[in-house]
Amino acid sequence: MVNGCGVDGNCLIHDGDSIEVRTKQITVGELKLQPKPLLFSVNGSELQYPPQETIITFRGRPVSDDDPLTEGMDLRVTGFKQMPILSELLPYVKFPEETPAGSSLKLNVNGQPAEFTSILHPGDRVTVAFV
Secondary structure (H helix, E strand, O other): OEOOEOOOOOOOOOOOOOEOOOOOOOEHHHHOOOOOOEEEEEOOEEEEEOOOOOEEEEOOEEOOOOOEOOOOOOEEEEOOOOOOEHHHHHHHOOOOOOOOOOOOEEEEEOOEEOOOOOEOOOOOEEEEEEO
16 A cells, blocks of 8 residues: 555655555465375276365364465365275276176285275276176
């Protein structure tokens, strides 16, 4: 503000003018932080498992979109409260249109036999096949 009036852009300043600088308080929500998907290899192809929610934390505690941003804040953004299990990944897997009659689903994670409830971690190699 110059002499009590709001100013946008350039403004000539004269001797005796009163200048007041106001800073806008930015909130966490204005950053529009988005979590990244988890990456897996499924049958040799990369699969991006989408975030299930947006959790923003500061020093291990959740923050809300309305919280003010302060100097030196180290915000962490995650999209999952817990790691997914194999069955949650299956809707994103492309299966063949037809499966042989009487076949069963064989699941492996990192070369080891797996179950529908096997917990996955980013970078895991998943093999899904009908045998």
